[in-house]
Amino acid sequence: AFDFSGKTVVVTGAASGIGAAQATAFTAAGARVIGVDLQPMTGLAVTIQADVSQPATAETIARDYAPDIVCNTAGILDSYQDVAATDLATWQHILNVDLTSQFLMIKALLPGMLKRGHGIFINMSSIAGLVGGGGGVAYTAAKHAVIGLTKQLDLDYAARGIRANALAPGAINTPMNAADFASDGKMAAWVAEETPAKRWAKPEEVARVSLFLASDAADYIHGTVIPIDGGWLEK
Numbered sequence: 460a461f462d463f464s465g466k467t468v469v470v471t472g473a474a475s476g477i478g479a480a481q482a483t484a485f486t487a488a489g490a491r492v493i494g495v496d497l498q499p500m501t502g503l504a505v506t507i508q509a510d511v512s513q514p515a516t517a518e519t520i521a522r523d524y525a526p527d528i529v530c531n532t533a534g535i536l537d538s539y540q541d542v543a544a545t546d547l548a549t550w551q552h553i554l555n556v557d558l559t560s561q562f563l564m565i566k567a568l569l570p571g572m573l574k575r576g577h578g579i580f581i582n583m584s585s586i587a588g589l590v591g592g593g594g595g596v597a598y599t600a601a602k603h604a605v606i607g608l609t610k611q612l613d614l615d616y617a618a619r620g621i622r623a624n625a626l627a628p629g630a631i632n633t634p635m636n637a638a639d640f641a642s643d644g645k646m647a648a649w650v651a652e653e654t655p656a657k658r659w660a661k662p663e664e665v666a667r668v669s670l671f672l673a674s675d676a677a678d679y680i681h682g683t684v685i686p687i688d689g690g691w692l693e694k
């Protein structure tokens with residue numbers, strides 16, 4: 460088991476799904492977890508109920524805390540809209556929440572991390588960050604851009620103690636995908652059938668990879684993206 464005692468970990472999106480599982484797992488591994496979400500959170504050392512797409516949220520964290528590890532997990536799914544169906548306001552909203560929020564958190568926390576000489580970022584992408592079809596055009600664009608943000612961040616700061624990687628989950632059973640399980644559940648069954656592993660994963664399965672990535676065991680893993688997708692991308 461990994462030991463994060465003495466470490467401070469920021470987890471955005473900590474009220475639900477993957478972020479909640481990450482926050483719980485880091486807490487169980489001894490870390491002081493700062494949860495950030497629009498929704499209320501329980502069971503964490505510090506909770507900040509705020510919008511991660513607003514610069515003030517990250518700036519407040521940078522002022523009050525000295526995080527060692529950041530999981531940029533908060534995100535929203537669009538409605539699988541193509542370009543014709545996506546208006547500018549929707550595009551900008553999805554990009555703000557799924558991409559710019561990560562830029563803002565990184566930008567605010569990086570100076571302190573550089574001063575202290577270490578910092579780890581785990582940025583949430585998706586299989587939609589590597590191929591089309593995992594969301595609509597805005598979500599797919601944002602999740603691809605998260606990988607670019609992660610690579611350039613690591614490239615620019617790896618020599619100064621920063622380590623950044625992205626995660627690319629496939630079908631994870633969280634409230635984000637509730638619609639797939641609604642009514643007859645046909646969509647959820649189709650997704651499982653199309654996944655080589657023939658099942659959805661639990662958010663805890665993403666959380667445990669996050670702990671590995673944040674640990675010294677992953678010390679030399681830099682600027683890459685790790686799929687957790689039951690084989691979806693192998694097809």
Ligand code: NAD
Pocket residue numbers: 471472473474475476477478495496497498509510511512532533534535536556583584585586627628629630631632633634635636
């Ligand atoms: P979820 O809906 O269960 O949780 C997302 C959390 O983010 C919610 O608690 C929500 O309140 C919070 N959030 C949304 N906008 C916010 C904002 N502006 N400020 C602060 N908090 C905000 O979803 P999830 O499935 O756990 O997804 C977490 C991340 O994983 C997302 O980035 C998502 O795109 C990504 N992801 C999910 C899946 C999946 O299958 N569930 C697959 C790939 C990637």
